[in-house]
Amino acid sequence: MNELTGKPIDRVDGRLKVTGGATYAAEFPVKNVAYGVTVTSTITKGRIKNIDTGAAGKMPGVLGIMTSENCMQLHFPAGSDPGAGKYAEKDLLPLQNDRVFYGGQHIAVVVAETFEQAEHAAAMVKVEYAEQTPVVGFEKNALTAYKPASGLGGAETQVKRGDADAAMQTAAVKTDATYTTPVFSHNAMEPHASLAVWEGDQLTVYDATQSVMGVKALLSAMLGVPAEKVRVIAHYIGGGFGSKGFTWANPFLAAMAARQFNRPVKIALARQQVYSTAGRRTQTSQKIALGADRSGKLLAVKHATISETSFVDEFVETAGVATPMLYSSPNVDVSHELVRLNRGTPCPMRAPGESVGTYSLEVAMDELAEKLNIDPLQLRLINHADTEEQKKKQFSEKSLKECYERGAKAIGWSNCPAKPGLTKEGRYLVGYGMATATYPANRSASSAKATLFADGHAEILCGTQDIGTGTYTIATQIAADAFGLPVDKVTVKLGDSMYPKGAQSGGSQVTASVGPPIRAAALGAVDKLITIAIADPGSPLHNQKREDIITGNGRIFLKDDANKGEPLVAVLSRKGLDKIEADAKTNVSTRPSLPAPAPAGSPEAKTEEESKTNMAVQEDENTDRSAYAFHSFGAQFVKVLVDPDLGTIKVDKIVGVMDIGKVMNLKTAVNQIKGGMIFGLGMALMENLQYDPNNGRIVTRDLVQYLVPVHADIPEIEVQFIDRPDLYISPLGARGIGEIGVTGMAAAIANAVYNATGKRIRDLPITPDKLIV
Amino acid sequence: MQPFKYIKVPDTPAAIRAAGINQAKFIAGGTNVLDLMKLDIEKPRQLVDINQLSLYKIEELQNGGIRVGALVKNSDLAYNPAIKKNYPLLSEAILSGASPQLRNMATTGGNLMQRTRCPYFYSTDFACNKRVPGSGCAAISGYNRMNAVLGTSDHCIATHPSDMCVAMAALGAVIHVQGAKGTRAIPFADFHLLPGQTPHLEHNLKADELITHVELPPLAYAARSHYLKVRDRASYEFALTSAAVALDIQNGIIKAARVALGGVGTKPWRSIAAEQVLTGLPPNTASYQKAADTAMLDAKPNKDNAYKIELAKRTLVRALTTTGEIS
Ligand SMILES: Cc1cc2nc3c(=O)[nH]c(=O)nc-3n(C[C@H](O)[C@H](O)[C@H](O)COP(=O)(O)OP(=O)(O)OC[C@H]3O[C@@H](n4cnc5c(N)ncnc54)[C@H](O)[C@@H]3O)c2cc1C
Numbered sequence A: 001m002n003e004l005t006g007k008p009i010d011r012v013d014g015r016l017k018v019t020g021g022a023t024y025a026a027e028f029p030v031k032n033v034a035y036g037v038t039v040t041s042t043i044t045k046g047r048i049k050n051i052d053t054g055a056a057g058k059m060p061g062v063l064g065i066m067t068s069e070n071c072m073q074l075h076f077p078a079g080s081d082p083g084a085g086k087y088a089e090k091d092l093l094p095l096q097n098d099r100v101f102y103g104g105q106h107i108a109v110v111v112a113e114t115f116e117q118a119e120h121a122a123a124m125v126k127v128e129y130a131e132q133t134p135v136v137g138f139e140k141n142a143l144t145a146y147k148p149a150s151g152l153g154g155a156e157t158q159v160k161r162g163d164a165d166a167a168m169q170t171a172a173v174k175t176d177a178t179y180t181t182p183v184f185s186h187n188a189m190e191p192h193a194s195l196a197v198w199e200g201d202q203l204t205v206y207d208a209t210q211s212v213m214g215v216k217a218l219l220s221a222m223l224g225v226p227a228e229k230v231r232v233i234a235h236y237i238g239g240g241f242g243s244k245g246f247t248w249a250n251p252f253l254a255a256m257a258a259r260q261f262n263r264p265v266k267i268a269l270a271r272q273q274v275y276s277t278a279g280r281r282t283q284t285s286q287k288i289a290l291g292a293d294r295s296g297k298l299l300a301v302k303h304a305t306i307s308e309t310s311f312v313d314e315f316v317e318t319a320g321v322a323t324p325m326l327y328s329s330p331n332v333d334v335s336h337e338l339v340r341l342n343r344g345t346p347c348p349m350r351a352p353g354e355s356v357g358t359y360s361l362e363v364a365m366d367e368l369a370e371k372l373n374i375d376p377l378q379l380r381l382i383n384h385a386d387t388e389e390q391k392k393k394q395f396s397e398k399s400l401k402e403c404y405e406r407g408a409k410a411i412g413w414s415n416c417p418a419k420p421g422l423t424k425e426g427r428y429l430v431g432y433g434m435a436t437a438t439y440p441a442n443r444s445a446s447s448a449k450a451t452l453f454a455d456g457h458a459e460i461l462c463g464t465q466d467i468g469t470g471t472y473t474i475a476t477q478i479a480a481d482a483f484g485l486p487v488d489k490v491t492v493k494l495g496d497s498m499y500p501k502g503a504q505s506g507g508s509q510v511t512a513s514v515g516p517p518i519r520a521a522a523l524g525a526v527d528k529l530i531t532i533a534i535a536d537p538g539s540p541l542h543n544q545k546r547e548d549i550i551t552g553n554g555r556i557f558l559k560d561d562a563n564k565g566e567p568l569v570a571v572l573s574r575k576g577l578d579k580i581e582a583d584a585k586t587n588v589s590t591r592p593s594l595p596a597p598a599p600a601g602s603p604e605a606k607t608e609e610e611s612k613t614n615m616a617v618q619e620d621e622n623t624d625r626s627a628y629a630f631h632s633f634g635a636q637f638v639k640v641l642v643d644p645d646l647g648t649i650k651v652d653k654i655v656g657v658m659d660i661g662k663v664m665n666l667k668t669a670v671n672q673i674k675g676g677m678i679f680g681l682g683m684a685l686m687e688n689l690q691y692d693p694n695n696g697r698i699v700t701r702d703l704v705q706y707l708v709p710v711h712a713d714i715p716e717i718e719v720q721f722i723d724r725p726d727l728y729i730s731p732l733g734a735r736g737i738g739e740i741g742v743t744g745m746a747a748a749i750a751n752a753v754y755n756a757t758g759k760r761i762r763d764l765p766i767t768p769d770k771l772i773v
Numbered sequence B: 001m002q003p004f005k006y007i008k009v010p011d012t013p014a015a016i017r018a019a020g021i022n023q024a025k026f027i028a029g030g031t032n033v034l035d036l037m038k039l040d041i042e043k044p045r046q047l048v049d050i051n052q053l054s055l056y057k058i059e060e061l062q063n064g065g066i067r068v069g070a071l072v073k074n075s076d077l078a079y080n081p082a083i084k085k086n087y088p089l090l091s092e093a094i095l096s097g098a099s100p101q102l103r104n105m106a107t108t109g110g111n112l113m114q115r116t117r118c119p120y121f122y123s124t125d126f127a128c129n130k131r132v133p134g135s136g137c138a139a140i141s142g143y144n145r146m147n148a149v150l151g152t153s154d155h156c157i158a159t160h161p162s163d164m165c166v167a168m169a170a171l172g173a174v175i176h177v178q179g180a181k182g183t184r185a186i187p188f189a190d191f192h193l194l195p196g197q198t199p200h201l202e203h204n205l206k207a208d209e210l211i212t213h214v215e216l217p218p219l220a221y222a223a224r225s226h227y228l229k230v231r232d233r234a235s236y237e238f239a240l241t242s243a244a245v246a247l248d249i250q251n252g253i254i255k256a257a258r259v260a261l262g263g264v265g266t267k268p269w270r271s272i273a274a275e276q277v278l279t280g281l282p283p284n285t286a287s288y289q290k291a292a293d294t295a296m297l298d299a300k301p302n303k304d305n306a307y308k309i310e311l312a313k314r315t316l317v318r319a320l321t322t323t324g325e326i327s
């Protein structure tokens, strides 16, 4: 039965959110809480010679000041898988020594009775530094670039197919250009915040995180506290976009200070501190060379990326990640190099790799189309990849051609001027642009618990989180369908490390990962109930066949005779049971290797055992996926109006047609894609985190200086979906949707600006100053 | 933020008395002063809330001018029918700034006194002569895409951020202030100071002086006027460049003109030279271009802001063109 999934129901947490009833990390009403404010470095590189906390420590309300000299020692965490917990700066555990690697680094925490007292005292802490010359400037240091061994989670960073250099020689038509993107900031509305409470040796941290399980594992490892003594809670998260996927200093500083001063401690970062200490998208320089024959068929694709990372960890923005797969080409050469700078460490940001990578590749395709004198859309069709040529696999489901077709129709692609810079609407130059969108479909092993209570309501527990994307809602729909209950009878609880282990909210994987075990757990609970009914002489279904019984409207009944059956709760009450529950784990992952089985005797091992008899889990796990590559695709189309004199760009219309498998909820789906597109618009036209060219510290460090789009920048947006279930990714058929909306958008806008003006701006963001020269 | 005392004063004399002591600052809408305090850029020991003063009136004067109380909210001023009719450039300038929420709080006096948005001014780990006299200027050798090209010095290149002030500069408004020693009327051009060697001194107002009102002089032809702002996003952003212009066109000749520029100057930048160039010329692109070239003659670019010179010219040409077309 499949009644609710797919329906555009309202967010189940919508009312709570708009009425202030949703509690975010810094808002939990913990008694006796003290406020921590961090002191951050005012130099870019060097050592702390002395921290004078004398005057600050004596200020009213101050409970104490934690520095590297008096704080507890931390242990180095193992591992780097974000799902299992990735500390973002492995060589800079918070406050462990006197070294400064970047401006705005946490170097002390002032804890006081009130926020104002802590904040004022923090300004009074006097720090003496031995300053060293920092490595400043991305372009300036490009020559120091080195090849990293691998990317996040062991991702390949150097990929070759055929011989691109040789093929390039023979290509009749070529492009070769370098595209640059600045540093972008996630700018989640909720700044990073942590509230730590010790009760004896039990630690609870309320945290703004995309991974309660990851933070728990890291707190346990780094503080040296047994995992079962650590609980991490994140019921609501005010956006993450990747910035809360890795774990930064904040939960540790809160937990360390709470222990040191024997009080619950809350630390909420100031926006300036979010910019400096909590991740960003790296700056990139991407050299793309394309070679094609006269018909437009690609012969060679070269994509060489240089990006930057910090001195305390290595993060590779894999801008070339989609390049070997996106178009058909016998010869491909993708490389990634890194430069180290004295900046805070970059991290994944909404479509890490693909966002900046599709900008450059898709502009390069536009440049190639022009040289070939072929319509840019036609060029994409000519080079459509029918199979995943790098991995030599089939796509699990791909309807990209349909996306192009529908998008072209919706934007009016036939109006696209063939020659750039000539067509006007009134005073404005008109341009159209398009680009391909793409993002992999990820899935990882996840578990859930489903419980049906005697009062007729059901509950789902899952240790994943809803970072604002709609997971509560979709999980409710999935569970309601499986139980055969209406939405208002199902409560979904997420964001607690006490719950069964759910996926990290990253890589657009949550629905695909936790949807199946939620469904399986609910079906498992219903199955147990049906088994009881069949065995129960008091049940109208006594001695019926299992396969003849289905659920719906809160009942179990015969498939062929709906009257023969009974309410779910009747089974429970006859047996005097207050509830029936089931655990399920689906051990399916799109990563190269599955995680090791849970340790014997652990709750997770019990779940794994129970899952062996869960039909839904078995069916899912037994699906042979080895022949398939999992990717979502889409087509982005944009119409822009450019003022030729003033260089101002008005995006006039955006159309995106997305092929993301099954649409679980049209409302949240449209919302995710639109949000992604707006993210991409910001990237194309205004976002730009600037570092001082002399000392390398962040200059545009608040929302007055760092621009994100406002309502007035956003035109009519049309989002369409192919909505074709991908039954290889999971029985639910949904591939994930959080990131793909960003991809291709900056390129579509840049291409439209070119079409309007004849000016090819290869350096984001495209601002008026670049267009008037 | 440093702790401070907060007092409310009932009238102008009380405000002036309170202003003289305890490193006091007035707070009107609070949209600028509170941010500066939170970032430890300003550290008054006392905040004097002047919102109870009766300076909320917009009065049409006998002579055809308009008197605007210092506490008139930016929104109220922008939507005032007489302002919209007689000084459309002022209404447009105000509405091009900030956001509706901010404009509902921001006051006329506060807007006149708002401080630069130079990012280094807001970041206390950087050198800034305006914030800490004598510490140096990080912007001159730093990231200065938003900084000024007119009226700069070797000590400061901070842009004056206000839109409202550009329109008032064009109109030649007069700022009326009251202090312990009585009242003064300050011509707009004399109110804001060039940075010179003392960029921390921004205006011609003594510590105990309160702005009571602004007088907009009668200028019949300002009914044909316009404010144009170019920025990196469509709303809620300071100007890259802007222009406030009014044209008196009679029988196909510009009889008189008003020209002021925003986003390019260290103070709201009226160009009397450009006005003089326009006077006597026909209202056409060639004339406007000549005026624009004149207005930017003394512009001095830095590493990242040379574009402002060309963009300001185009902004001015467009603003004049639009104004010339108003029937
Ligand atoms: C996010 C943001 C965006 C903005 N965008 C723009 C923009 O695009 N364009 C633009 O022009 N402005 C913009 N502004 C600035 C805004 O216009 C000013 O903050 C506002 O005008 C200040 O008025 P206020 O009454 O709130 O001043 P307050 O903050 O109350 O005071 C500012 C200063 O004026 C002094 N003061 C106030 N009243 C008097 C008086 N009567 N006599 C003497 N001194 C007085 C105070 O002591 C203080 O020093 C923006 C502000 C913000 C926060």
Ligand code: SF4
Binding pocket: B116, B118, B119, B120, B121, B127, B128, B129, B130, B131, B136, B137, B138, B139, B140, B147, B155, B156, B157, B158, B199
């Ligand atoms: S330009 Fe002026 S405000 Fe900006 S850093 Fe230099 S001195 Fe300070």
